[in-house]
Amino acid sequence: MDEPGVQRRYAPSSICFGCGPANEKGLRIDSHRIDGGLEMEFTPSLEHQAFPGMINGGIIGTLLDCHGNWTAAVAIMDQQGLEEPPCTVTASYSIKLRRPTPLGHPLLIRSQVSEIDGDKVNIEMTLEAEGKLCATGKGLFVAVKEGHPAYHRWT
Numbered sequence: 001m002d003e004p005g006v007q008r009r010y011a012p013s014s015i016c017f018g019c020g021p022a023n024e025k026g027l028r029i030d031s032h033r034i035d036g037g038l039e040m041e042f043t044p045s046l047e048h049q050a051f052p053g054m055i056n057g058g059i060i061g062t063l064l065d066c067h068g069n070w071t072a073a074v075a076i077m078d079q080q081g082l083e084e085p086p087c088t089v090t091a092s093y094s095i096k097l098r099r100p101t102p103l104g105h106p107l108l109i110r111s112q113v114s115e116i117d118g119d120k121v122n123i124e125m126t127l128e129a130e131g132k133l134c135a136t137g138k139g140l141f142v143a144v145k146e147g148h149p150a151y152h153r154w155t
Helices: 006-010 057-080
Strands: 032-034 037-042 049-051 088-097 107-117 120-129 132-143
Touching: 006 057, 037 057, 057 088, 057 107, 057 120, 057 132
Parallel strands: none
Antiparallel strands: 032 037, 037 107, 088 132, 107 120, 120 132
């Protein structure tokens, strides 16, 4: 995908560990639009292992959390006809680790909006490796207002 992902397009100076393009030691995810959500590929590195050959659950959680958060931000932007996504944060999220996630293969992460209510969005996420479902997740993400510590984090 040659077109920049939503993180690089809308928040190029973000330092978030999971999704910040400006964090050279972070995961720097790169999510792209699909119908009703976002999709991304991520190739884990050796330092992302929990044990030899398998990805750490915390890394999986971060990938799903940040990707889901951006899905919510884009959904609010589209629904409200905004030119930029609002700053959203995670209110809650959960993941199910369905099988060990192997190192050495690109991970395919997809997210879909399951419900949107104003500034609150429920998102469902999946993570696959080699065509096998390795993890699923659900999250509630909310747009924050002026005065919240994260309000200007994407600028």
